[in-house]
Amino acid sequence: MKMKLGFVLCQLLLFIEGTSSNWEDWWTYDGISGPSFWGLLNPEWSLCNKGRHQSPIDIDPTVLLFDPYLRLIQVDKLRISGTIKNTGHSIIFEADTTPSVAKINITGGPLSYKYRFQEIHIHYGKVNSRGSEHSISGYAFPAELQMIGYNSDLYPNMTEAVRLHKNQGLVGVSVMLQSGDLSNAELRILTNQLDKIRYRGQKAHIGHLSVRELLPETDFYITYEGSTTLPGCYETITWIIMNKPIYITKQQLYALRKLKQGDEKKTKAPLADNYRPAQPLNHRVLRTNIDFRRKQGKSCPTMYQDHFYEANSPLWNTGS
Ligand SMILES: *[C@@H]1O[C@H](CO)[C@@H](O)[C@H](O)[C@H]1NC(C)=O
Numbered sequence: 001m002k003m004k005l006g007f008v009l010c011q012l013l014l015f016i017e018g019t020s021s022n023w024e025d026w027w028t029y030d031g032i033s034g035p036s037f038w039g040l041l042n043p044e045w046s047l048c049n050k051g052r053h054q055s056p057i058d059i060d061p062t063v064l065l066f067d068p069y070l071r072l073i074q075v076d077k078l079r080i081s082g083t084i085k086n087t088g089h090s091i092i093f094e095a096d097t098t099p100s101v102a103k104i105n106i107t108g109g110p111l112s113y114k115y116r117f118q119e120i121h122i123h124y125g126k127v128n129s130r131g132s133e134h135s136i137s138g139y140a141f142p143a144e145l146q147m148i149g150y151n152s153d154l155y156p157n158m159t160e161a162v163r164l165h166k167n168q169g170l171v172g173v174s175v176m177l178q179s180g181d182l183s184n185a186e187l188r189i190l191t192n193q194l195d196k197i198r199y200r201g202q203k204a205h206i207g208h209l210s211v212r213e214l215l216p217e218t219d220f221y222i223t224y225e226g227s228t229t230l231p232g233c234y235e236t237i238t239w240i241i242m243n244k245p246i247y248i249t250k251q252q253l254y255a256l257r258k259l260k261q262g263d264e265k266k267t268k269a270p271l272a273d274n275y276r277p278a279q280p281l282n283h284r285v286l287r288t289n290i291d292f293r294r295k296q297g298k299s300c301p302t303m304y305q306d307h308f309y310e311a312n313s314p315l316w317n318t319g320s
């Protein structure tokens with residue numbers, strides 16, 4: 001083990017000499033700086049290896065617990081402006097934080113606090129059979145869009161909210177993207193800018209985005225306590241996984257897959273496959289507001305399983 005770690009560090013040092021001197025930049029989604037090593041790269045990221053409330057997870061429909069006290073999720077309708085950028089690891093949309101600009105609040109659902117929407121992250125695969133971070137019964141979607149907000153009741157900004165050992169720092173509303181013929185209109189506003197952010201560090205302005213309209217037409221979701229899915233894997237995020245996908249076209253997926261991890265001079269590999277693998281649940285509770293018994297009209301434990309089979313079937317995937 002010692003030798004292996006020595007080897008890894010040596011490789012990393014070689015790697016860092018050739019590229020960048022910034023710690024933050026040199027983690028990846030594969031190889032010797034990939035997800036299994038994130039916790040070893042930087043002492044501040046130790047939760048990536050040691051944490052037991054990590055994300056993403058594979059959702060096992062048979063262990064979902066119906067919670068009648070879960071409320072509807074509220075996301076403000078307002079359109080906002082911001083910046084979409086290629087970070088070399090992901091595509092991130094960041095809301096403008098100018099004090100005069102209106103802020104989008106995320107409340108309700110399982111949340112006790114008010115959260116301020118701040119970022120959208122997009123994870124996607126090279127092929128349609130993988131790409132989402134969360135999966136359902138082992139089924140992954142071509143992509144996953146995550147709306148991240150920070151607890152504005154307790155913390156002044158995102159940076160403060162994610163610092164180690166802060167409680168209830170973030171919310172992540174996760175929407176699966178399924179391949180279809182017609183895209184969600186707001187998603188198109190984001191993907192229309194992809195040509196301008198082909199390489200790491202490039203940014204483009206977005207004028208009027210409705211975060212609310214990126215949500216699928218469903219009130220149903222699954223929620224659990226987990227971590228950020230990028231280093232340092234901070235265990236401070238309440239995840240809310242919407243129970244229906246929105247749609248992305250072949251052309252949009254193609255545009256995403258053309259993006260590069262590197263800059264114009266050294267383009268490196270495509271950005272695709274930027275998802276962290278599923279992490280163990282470790283006895284956490286997966287709650288849902290889907291009342292299986294009412295939906296099925298009878299109370300039978302096996303219905304839990306049957307219903308979620310449906311959730312994982314083509315019926316669910318086409319959103320009907
Ligand atoms: C979000 O919450 C803040 C603080 O309570 C409030 O000032 C703001 O108007 C809310 N945003 C919207 C769009 O309602």
Ligand SMILES: *[C@@H]1O[C@H](CO)[C@@H](O)[C@H](O)[C@H]1NC(C)=O
Nearest residue numbers: 097155156157158159160161
């Ligand atoms: C976040 O808030 C802290 C504490 O108020 C402040 O020191 C820091 O500069 C803020 N960071 C950003 C990015 O605004």
